[in-house]
Amino acid sequence: MIKNKRLSISCTLLILLSAPIQADEQCNxxxxxxxxxxxxxxxxxDKQIESLTRIxxxxxxxxxxxLNKIEEETGNTQLLPIFKRSITSQNKYLEDSCKWRYLQKVPNGTQAAIVYKRCEIRILEQHxxxxxxxIK
Incomplete structure (x- = not known):
């Protein structure tokens, strides 16, 4: 219980400290x-994507x-598996949504890479x- 509380506090602190990273790096x-x-x-x-992925x-x-805490308190075992599935689905959505944009710009590899990375940044920010x- 104490370990979960410490980890939760650590995660919250990391989130608060990492929030400004999102807007710091402007690419032109x-x-x-x-x-x-x-x-x-x-x-x-790439640096923006790295920061957003970390956040x-x-x-x-x-x-x-x-959700683990909620499961311990309520016995509801449905929440965590659904959340984990949503994360997997989100990752697949990002990949597919950006891939078709990338393929549209091929054979210009530079433009294709730019379009893919911009798409990835937008979807990460939204997520x-x-x-x-x-959640409460």
Whole structure:
């Protein structure tokens, strides 16, 4: 019980500390970007994705702990498996939703990568917003 409480507090603290990361990194790409500028832009997008993925995982961990606590208190064993399935479905949705956009831009690999990463960022931001909604 004490371990779960400490972990929950740690997750909450990480969420609070990581929230500004979302808006800190602004990536800009010039209209007629050179290959080096495009590469730097893609690397910037990768950093954003990394930060958002970390924030998303922190929320998933927090909700998992909260659902475990609810399960202990109420005996309701349905919540956690459904939540875990929703996370798997969300990951598949992100991949498929961004993949068709990527394929639409092929054979221009740079444009395809940019479109995919921008899509991934938007979906991660949306999912984090959904995860932030209180469960109680």
């Amino acid at each position: 790409l010039a209209a007629q970007a050179t290959p080096d500028e495009a590469k730097s832009y893609l690397q910037c997008l 998303q995982q922190t929320w998933v961990n927090k909700i998992t702990l909260d 984090i917003e959904v995860l932030r909604q209180p």
